[in-house]
Amino acid sequence: MGKSQETSFKKEREKKKKLKKDAKAKRKEERKMNSDGSAESFTYVDKFGNFSDTPPPPAEKMKAEDIDVSTPKKEDRATVKELETERTGVVTFYNDAKGYGFIKDKSTQESVFVHVNNTTEPITEGNMVTFEVEKGHKGPTAVKVTVKR
CATH class of the missing domain: 2.40.50.140 (Nucleic acid-binding proteins)
Incomplete structure (x- = not known):
């Protein structure tokens, strides 16, 4: 009969793939364990353009229509x-x-x-x-x- 088609190079490549997959799963678990319960973290921008982790007061929230993204035509x-x-x-x-x-x-x-x-x-x-x-x-x-x- 014929020789097995699996070579040592294929075996090494499969091992590396498995190690990468395991490392990725381990990092994912660590992130889940270290998270503070919130699924995502937000960054807010105040009316002066400064970044903060806390949301602005409701009175100061801006509407999307009020934001001018481009220069006037x-x-x-x-x-x-x-x-x-x-x-x-x-x-x-x-x-x-x-x-x-x-x-x-x-x-x-x-x-x-x-x-x-x-x-x-x-x-x-x-x-x-x-x-x-x-x-x-x-x-x-x-x-x-x-x-x-």
């Missing part, structure tokens, strides 16, 4: 700025040959496209300008651009 911030009709900014780039450039809005730090047709007087890079913003094909566009003196 750009549109939400822009609604306040849209009420202002005239803005100020600096011309960061302007190409005289092609007749277009970009203005960096002083209050929002937003880059706004400007075309020569929307200027009331010639502009150059570095000029401080006042302008109004309209929605263009590819984003905000500056109109009624004048050099601030």
Whole structure:
């Protein structure tokens, strides 16, 4: 008959698996014995962002709806700025040959496209300008651009 298919390597591997399984079961039993009766431990955060093991008083509990997880959307911030009709900014780039450039809005730090047709007087890079913003094909566009003196 044939020789047994079980080799010494297989036997050693099975022994190691059994030892690991026994050690894991032993650790699990130790955790059960050392636990203070509660199934899980919680960490609470107070309104100042400090961690504690005790729950906050009922009056101070926050609702999930009150928590703002992300920064406000750009549109939400822009609604306040849209009420202002005239803005100020600096011309960061302007190409005289092609007749277009970009203005960096002083209050929002937003880059706004400007075309020569929307200027009331010639502009150059570095000029401080006042302008109004309209929605263009590819984003905000500056109109009624004048050099601030």
